[in-house]
Amino acid sequence: MAEQLFDRILLDRRRSRAAQKPEAGSARFLLDAVTQELLDRLSLVERQFETAVELAGHGGTLAEGLQGSGKVTRVLRLERIAAFIDGSPLSAVADEEALPLRDDSVDLIVSPLALHLTNDTPGALVQIRRALRPDGLFLAALLGAGSLAELRAALLAAESELSDGVSPRVAPFVDTRDAGGLLQRAGLALPVADLDRLTVRYPSMFELMADLRAMGMANMLTERRRAFTGKRLFLRAAEIYQERFADPDGRVRATFEIVYLSGWKPHESQQKPLRPGSGKVSLAAVLGDRSSDLAKD
Template identity: 40%
Template sequence: MIGGATYGRLLRASASRWRVAEGRRRSSRSVFDRSMKKKQKEWAGSCRDTRKYDYLRDEVGSRVADRVYDVARTFPLALEIGAGRGHVAQHLSKDAVERLFVTDISEATLRRNVGGEMRWHALAADEEFLPFRENTFDLVLSSMSLHWVNDLPGALRQIRAVLKPDGVFIGAMAGGETLYQLRCSLQLAETEREGGFSPRVSPYTAVADLGNLLGRAGFNVLTVDTDEVRVHYPGIMEVMTDLQGMGESNCAWNRRCLLHRDTILAAAAVYQEMYGNEDGSVPATFDILYMIGWKPHHSQAKAAKRGSATVSFGDLSKIDQNGDDKSTF
């Protein structure tokens, strides 16, 4: 654990920010009900067999950790937001991170944090309102959490603010094609049975927008890539049960809470018919977006000024594959 004196120096002078944020009411720009998301994660974190549902978070967490190891340095102090049970931390060693702060909106989940080898300290905090001082951390991590924030550009700006110059942010979040099989099946079933459909799966950020959002937040030396994780389930009920166990149920304000039994049965039939495997199982696709961004620092490489090139692209066509200049022939 990190000592109390150090802990106090890391927090903002206004320590009430998290308490104010927690009591905030819904704004006109809100997409997600954050209080509902907290309840969902509290319920998932208090389940006796919560480890049963950690497979996706553990897999994505390990891939985020791999990207940490790709950076050839040891980070003295790191922060993981939306840490859950430590799905990234358990894959890290002291060679990568010496000390770690972990935060999550759910205290119940944090109490079950498995952590890692490094020293760590847990703090209940909302990803939308980070209670830390600027220029504090050498590394900020986020895995499978940011797709639930209402103001993603604002959250990214806060992450940049708490990073030290030349600090790096490495994150992963669910992308636009996540659970498209479930989304399509529920929409078709509701349209048939109830004459219309409501959003049953939350909206996700497209990979094409992510680089632009990072750039607008003030990050540079950006890397954005996508990966597909496909999980096979016995049926649609198992998909929905596991999403609930992960704390990944829909929390959009415009969601409809009730799903009729006959609609579920129709959705199960549609799911099986359109996407079912030969062995009777059904796939669920998770489109994972990975991002890396650095807080600017004078030591970082910079792009050359426009018009400063000494060779034109046209000259490249005059060089053959062996590197010989053919311009004189």
Template identity: 45%
Template sequence: MPTPPRLTDRHALTLHRARARDDAALFLHETARDDAKDRLQMVNRSFTDVAIVTPFPRIWQPAFPTARCIPDDEVLAVEEGSCDLVIHGLCLHWADDPVGQMIQCRRALRPDGLCLVLTLGGQTLHQLRAALRQAESELTGGLSPRVAPMGEIRDLGALLQRAGFALPVADSDPLTASYATPLHLMRELRAMGESNALAARLRRPTRRAVLLRAAELYTQAFGSVDGRVPATFEIITLTGWAPDDSQPKPLRPGSAAQRLSDALGTAETPLND
């Protein structure tokens, strides 16, 4: 198989995450953790062998004290068929091979095991991305990679099927945070460990003029009446099950015993070929 393109500078990402010592800045991981726990409470099943893929085990471990927390390395440190639950916790957007990550999660599951993936979606930081694009284009005449690409819900949902999961479900939960200025948002992204770690990024500091112009454009386009600015974070949740014969199967096309028009009490209008 061809090697996937190198998206992330893993060394830079590791250094950025090591600076994320303020747990208050990791509110997105706390939100994902709490959402995962709420969803699992609605599943009528007990899980005994749990693996959590996360760069911040200190956020997840207290809520899942018996789980094994493993880093989001290219090769996940989990044995095949060793789990009945795998949670991939808000780090898929940095994966060079997201399909490979999903396949590894499926292989780690026993039949009818559950995989729960929480990841940042395509609407995340759309305000900041737009402001940076315009500012850099105006002042430098070009664009450089600054924000990790994040998939849309339809594309991310398709990953479950490509990885071989059964009963796939994807849903989105946009969150809006408020900051005093766009520069405060940029500082918090650094505190989150989410600074630019793209392999193709510029290897020199961004010009101050570009940052100030981006902040100005951001405030003009998105600022609120109280002077603060919003930032969107979209958390997409993917749910899939390792295939098992006990799971419900879709009916074969054409096997229905009753027409939908009869059930709805309406007339059926054939389509022209």
């Protein structure tokens, strides 16, 4: 059994509660940005897809975009949380780690910001590859290793200063190089993993934490400290955050790294990869600088 890094039952409860609160809409900026990027990437693929799956789309915005793209005939939505389906006709409650899909049954699987919170991500990718028909496409976005580095550093420094030990408070996310290896390990052909970076600016650390709660992304690590955490720790962490990561106008930065993945179910018609070292153009040159900033009030 894979290591249980995340308490996924707690994650479901928090996401369900967060989705019902009025502030949840303002915290969808990250999911909305990723959804649009995945649709843009799909638009560059010169293929039509009979059956697509939106895997853990958290509300169906991506499914709507897929249906309206002109590239997909029908979309099946799979969600762990029944409330996110909200009566969609072609949908099912399912776990990303236990897909209810027959082998060779769908042509496209797209997942926004979900697979980095699975305890068995390699196993989930293997199931995705099996469910795809030959020459089927997988697209996904995951939070990358540099996400929330500022928050992690501030909390770690504050806890080291005020207590006799530290506890994990920010989830470890996937490294881009490791993500590409996961695609290969799962048996997907022509794997690509690239990185986008979004810098969001907040008045203070507390507004960032409010957004994370509204996303259902508060600490859900299995090894989290269960004892009550006093206000003093967070006040000191906010001071450290301000000292280390504030811009001249006083607003603080929060980094979200997004790792975009793509891979194909193997098929004899696919191009063969070049020999190592035979490429003429670097991936960095093709992608350019994809970093961007966003200010939050």
